[in-house]
Amino acid sequence: MEILMCIVAGLLFAAAVYLMLSKSLLRIIVGTGLLSHGTHLMLLTMGGLKTGAAPVLGENTASYTDPIPQALILTAIVISFGVTAVFLVIAYRAYQELGTDNMDQLKGTEADD
Amino acid sequence: MINLPVLPILIPLIAAIVLLFVSKSILAQRVVSVIASASTVVSAMILMAKVKSDGIQTVDMGSWPAPFGITLVSDMLSILLVLTASIITLCVVLYSFRSIGNGRERFYYYPIVQFLLLGVNGSFTTGDIFNLFVFFEIMLMSSYVLIVIGGTKIQLRESIKYILVNVISSAIFVIAVGFLYSVTGSLNMAHISARISEISTEPIITVLAVLFLIIFGLKGAIFPLYFWLPGSYAAPPAPILALFGSLLTKVGIYAILRTYTLFFYHDQPFTHDLMSLLALLTIVAGVIGALAYRDVKQILIYNIVIAVGVLLFGIATMTEESIAGTVFYLIHDMIIKAALFLLGGMIIYIAGTSNLTKMGGLIRQYPALGWTFLLASFGLAGIPPLSGFSGKLLIVRSGFSEGEYVGAIVVLLSSLAVLYSVVNLFMEAFWKTPETPLPDVKKRTGSLFIPAASLVLLSVLYGVGTEAVYPYVMQAVQTLIHPEIYIDAVLKE
Amino acid sequence: MKTNDVIFQTIAKVVFFMIIFFAVHLFFAGHYHPGGGFVGGLLTSGAIVLLMLAFDMKTIKKGFLIDFKWLISLGLLFSAGTAAGSLIFNVPFFTHAYDYFQLPLFGKTSLHTAMLFDLGVYLVVIGVTMTIIQTIGESE
Numbered sequence: 001m002e003i004l005m006c007i008v009a010g011l012l013f014a015a016a017v018y019l020m021l022s023k024s025l026l027r028i029i030v031g032t033g034l035l036s037h038g039t040h041l042m043l044l045t046m047g048g049l050k051t052g053a054a055p056v057l058g059e060n061t062a063s064y065t066d067p068i069p070q071a072l073i074l075t076a077i078v079i080s081f082g083v084t085a086v087f088l089v090i091a092y093r094a095y096q097e098l099g100t101d102n103m104d105q106l107k108g109t110e111a112d113d
Numbered sequence: 114m115i116n117l118p119v120l121p122i123l124i125p126l127i128a129a130i131v132l133l134f135v136s137k138s139i140l141a142q143r144v145v146s147v148i149a150s151a152s153t154v155v156s157a158m159i160l161m162a163k164v165k166s167d168g169i170q171t172v173d174m175g176s177w178p179a180p181f182g183i184t185l186v187s188d189m190l191s192i193l194l195v196l197t198a199s200i201i202t203l204c205v206v207l208y209s210f211r212s213i214g215n216g217r218e219r220f221y222y223y224p225i226v227q228f229l230l231l232g233v234n235g236s237f238t239t240g241d242i243f244n245l246f247v248f249f250e251i252m253l254m255s256s257y258v259l260i261v262i263g264g265t266k267i268q269l270r271e272s273i274k275y276i277l278v279n280v281i282s283s284a285i286f287v288i289a290v291g292f293l294y295s296v297t298g299s300l301n302m303a304h305i306s307a308r309i310s311e312i313s314t315e316p317i318i319t320v321l322a323v324l325f326l327i328i329f330g331l332k333g334a335i336f337p338l339y340f341w342l343p344g345s346y347a348a349p350p351a352p353i354l355a356l357f358g359s360l361l362t363k364v365g366i367y368a369i370l371r372t373y374t375l376f377f378y379h380d381q382p383f384t385h386d387l388m389s390l391l392a393l394l395t396i397v398a399g400v401i402g403a404l405a406y407r408d409v410k411q412i413l414i415y416n417i418v419i420a421v422g423v424l425l426f427g428i429a430t431m432t433e434e435s436i437a438g439t440v441f442y443l444i445h446d447m448i449i450k451a452a453l454f455l456l457g458g459m460i461i462y463i464a465g466t467s468n469l470t471k472m473g474g475l476i477r478q479y480p481a482l483g484w485t486f487l488l489a490s491f492g493l494a495g496i497p498p499l500s501g502f503s504g505k506l507l508i509v510r511s512g513f514s515e516g517e518y519v520g521a522i523v524v525l526l527s528s529l530a531v532l533y534s535v536v537n538l539f540m541e542a543f544w545k546t547p548e549t550p551l552p553d554v555k556k557r558t559g560s561l562f563i564p565a566a567s568l569v570l571l572s573v574l575y576g577v578g579t580e581a582v583y584p585y586v587m588q589a590v591q592t593l594i595h596p597e598i599y600i601d602a603v604l605k606e
Numbered sequence: 607m608k609t610n611d612v613i614f615q616t617i618a619k620v621v622f623f624m625i626i627f628f629a630v631h632l633f634f635a636g637h638y639h640p641g642g643g644f645v646g647g648l649l650t651s652g653a654i655v656l657l658m659l660a661f662d663m664k665t666i667k668k669g670f671l672i673d674f675k676w677l678i679s680l681g682l683l684f685s686a687g688t689a690a691g692s693l694i695f696n697v698p699f700f701t702h703a704y705d706y707f708q709l710p711l712f713g714k715t716s717l718h719t720a721m722l723f724d725l726g727v728y729l730v731v732i733g734v735t736m737t738i739i740q741t742i743g744e745s746e
Contacts (some may be wrong), residue, residue: 020281025273031264032280039284046291068294076287076339078644079250082700083283085259087276092742093261094269106270116692119699126686133679175700185699 003046012038022072025101032087036080040073117163117333118170118187120156121195121234124149128322129227138216143210148222150203153230157196164192169592171240179303179604186240186603189589190440194237196366197444200571201359201451202230204289206566207397208455209352211560212462225262229255229356236364241605242293245368246286251333255281259353260345271348278341282331289324296321303603306334306375306596313379320559322377322384326369326391333365334421335429336394338373342418343402347410351458354410358417359451363443364423370439373428374593381431388521389429393520395422396527403534407469409457412538416453416493420446426524430515441579444498448572453535455565456486456521459489460542463556469538474546478555482562483543487567490539492576494532501528625653633728635714643724646732647731654732655683658684663743674736681729688723 012034019031047069096103130147135141164170170187173179187195206226213222232252239245257279261272294300296317297308309318327338334342346357369388384430399418405413424446427439459482464472476483488499495501505528512521575582592598629649636642658666691703704718 020277027622028277032277032284035281035284039287042288043291046295048295068300070293072287072290072294075243075247076643077481078145079247079283080280082254082734083257083276084252085734086282087273089738090257090261090269091273093264094273097264097266097269097496106273115696116699119693123686123690123693123699126682129688130679130682133675133682175702176698176700179689556698 001049002045005041005049009038009041009045012041023103025095025103025106028103029084029091032078033084034074036084037112040076040080043069043073043076116172116183117160118238120171121153121160122185122238122281123233124156125227125231125234129224129231132224132227133221137297138221138223138225139309141217142223143206146206146227147203149227150199150206150230150506153199153234154203157192160187160355161192161196161585164189169599171603179302180299183244183394184240184301184303184603185238186303186599187238188592188599188602189368190367190593191237191416191600193440193444193585194363194447195234195587198230198233198237198360200422201447201568202226202356203557204451204455204568205352205355207564208355210399212261212458213350213352221258222262225258226356227257228404228432229259229360230410233265233360233364237367240302242289242302242305245302246283246290249286249364249368251285252361252364253283256357259356261347262350262353263350265348268348274341275345275598277588278331282328284322286328289321289328289502292321292324294315300356301603302371302375303600304529307600307604309376310379310596316591318377319380323387324378324411326371326384326388326516327370329364329365329372330391333362333369333425334395334418335425336391336398336422339395339398339418339421343411343414346414346417347370347408355451355454356416358414358454359447362417362421366428366443367559369425370443370593374431374436375596375599376591378431378596385429385431388425388515389520392422392425393523395419396523397422400527400530400534404530407541409460409467409542412469412534413450413453413457416531416534416570417450419531420450421510423505423524423527426512426520427504430508430511430517430520432511432515433590433594434507434514435463435511436593437586438504438511439511439591440504440586440589441507441582442504444502445492445504445572446574448568448575449500450491451494452489452565452568452572453486455561455568456489459558459565460486461562462561463558464542469541471548472542473545474543476543479543479558481566482558483539484568485562485566487536487539487541489572490532490535491570492572493535495528496532498516498576498579500572500577500579510577524605615660618656621656622653625649625656629645629653632723634734635740636724637655637718637721642729644731648735650728650734651739654736658739663740667740674740677729677733678737679733681726681731681733683726684729685723688719689727691719707711 016035016038017032019027019034022028050065080105091101098106100106129147131145132142135145161168164187164519172185174183174185198537205224209222229252232248232255235248236245236252239248257272257276260275261268299305299308312318346354360520373384396419399415399422402415403412405418406415409543425434425444427442440521461467462474463475463479466472492499493503494503503549509521512524629646632641632649633643633646654666689700692699702718702720704716704720706714707718709715
């Protein structure tokens with residue numbers, strides 16, 4: 001199961017890299033979203049996958065999931081939610097202001113500094 | 114007061130919240146910002162005195178005992194850096210009054226600066242690796258806002274690249290923390306250190322070391338990963354640039370210093386040699402940039418890269434002397450970079466351009482600015498008795514005694530290059546006959562000059578008073594060289 | 607283009623309150639069961655977005671009377687204030703206090719200071735989400 005999850009995370013990373021290498025700004029942002037999904041999946045796998053019990057220490061502690069990775073993922077999700085929001089708004093403003101979402105034209109030259 | 118280590122983090126947070134409420138009134142914002150920054154400095158000083166007398170201070174947040182909850186750890190290194198960061202922020206806030214512009218002031222500039230300080234102080238203080246990530250994110254999120262605030266075209270363009278680079282490095286950070294957690298089963302840095310020393314021969318530790326070097330190298334701008342820095346840092350105005358240049362990259366360096374002395378000191382022939390090589394390449398890359406550009410901002414920005422290389426070389430040499438040199442140089446570099454960027458911002462403000470070929474002859478009208486800038490330049494290059502000297506001396510000397518001749522010589526030569534680049538900047542901006550005669554009207558720069566000059570003064574005092582600072586730095590170095598001190602203080606064994 | 611969305615508007619008015627109540631339920635469930643300020647806040651802002659879809663942004667903004675940015679500050683104040691309260695009692699930062707109370711209507715209830723913190727999170731989440739949506743949505 002862990003290996004499958006690692007492969008899925010790897011696929012997500014591959015897709016993210018592909019999207020982030022493209023020229024459209026929106027695709028890049030979608031790419032960062034996929035990247036953080038892959039990261040979170042990876043993090044979940046790192047704690048070891050167990051099925052059938054809540055991540056809480058109850059009366060019967062025979063099988064429980066490690067709660068730490070879940071707490072970490074929750075934090076990481078909230079952070080990536082915030083970053084994606086900021087990124088989207090800035091990209092939108094940049095698109096309005098600069099009139100393009102093509103990274104080639106966002107390079108900037110000496111002349112317009 | 115058992116919560117003393119929290120104060121330098123809590124005061125900026127409370128201040129930022131209050132500032133959000135009074136965002137309509139610029140005057141109130143300025144007053145609250147200054148009061149808050151000053152009280153952060155005071156609380157950091159009190160905490161430093163406490164750490165000096167009683168040793169490492171820790172707070173187990175939420176009363177969860179050490180390896181389970183998040184622990185804030187104030188050892189001497191962290192509190193020295195917290196104090197420096199707070200002083201710099203205070204000066205930058207004072208400098209911002211007349212330079213940042215009303216539009217930015219009304220658009221949450223001051224709260225964001227306080228949030229940035231919160232992130233920086235938190236990163237220096239925390240003793241939990243995931244919490245370090247969270248504070249990094251607070252700091253980065255504030256820097257995203259600061260880099261784009263004002264919304265000029267160049268800022269929007271550069272901020273996209275800056276955010277993208279940092280999003281990727283954050284993702285790698287989370288993965289690396291996940292790796293570290295699956296290997297050691299803990300997130301508390303002291304606990305991780307203890308666990309790693311039990312399994313130090315495992316090759317996975319070396320993999321982790323390189324991963325963390327990549328992450329912190331991206332923030333700290335070491336050789337192949339500094340590509341984003343010159344473009345992004347040139348976009349925002351001077352006070353923001355001063356904050357970025359003096360604080361953000363140094364947090365990356367601090368993180369490398371902390372992790373490489375606490376976690377990854379077992380496989381030194383590989384990790385530290387790799388770091389040493391990267392350090393030298395960083396210096397070379399920085400020198401090339403600093404000598405090639407004819408632009409005030411770019412020259413100073415490439416000097417950041419050079420300093421990062423020198424610091425990294427100090428960490429890579431990894432002797433007591435070189436770590437002491439690194440700590441000395443780290444604090445010096447934070448202060449002097451902030452001062453130089455503030456002075457550089459004044460030059461740009463006066464000349465109306467950052468292009469060196471278009472300015473000149475400023476010394477006639479602004480002699481005080483000129484000589485202060487020259488003094489700061491000498492300090493940056495490390496001319497005795499100014500502040501850069503002792504740190505560089507220790508780093509170079511330990512390089513020679515460890516047989517790292519090439520590295521030590523490169524560091525020495527880099528000082529020459531630094532001196533040449535900044536003195537060249539001085540000659541071009543102040544001494545050269547300008548192409549177009551300067552207007553007779555003198556711009557008012559007093560309120561800009563005082564904060565910048567006080568940072569230069571602080572740097573001079575830091576250089577002259579090295580003897581007084583020495584015991585503090587040595588206490589910081591002892592903790593770094595002997596991780597047991599840190600571990601015992603946190604886990605209370 | 608004017609579309610006839612009477613059905614949508616009528617349903618939205620009812621569903622809005624259902625979502626809000628569910629959000630509040632989730633918020634209070636957050637101590638011992640899944641839920642909490644973050645989810646509650648997201649749901650609440652979801653409800654507001656539903657109203658915005660059914661009517662239009664200006665009407666809803668007028669109806670709410672409060673600036674969502676102000677909610678962010680208020681929420682932060684709650685959260686930071688709760689955490690900082692531990693300074694007064696000289697216990698480690700973020701230490702929370704709780705006790706069981708016999709309340710009318712509710713019976714035996716446990717009240718935490720962590721709930722105040724969560725209330726802050728709830729407000730911040732609403733404020734942030736709505737600010738983002740307004741920023742992107744307004745400039746059409």
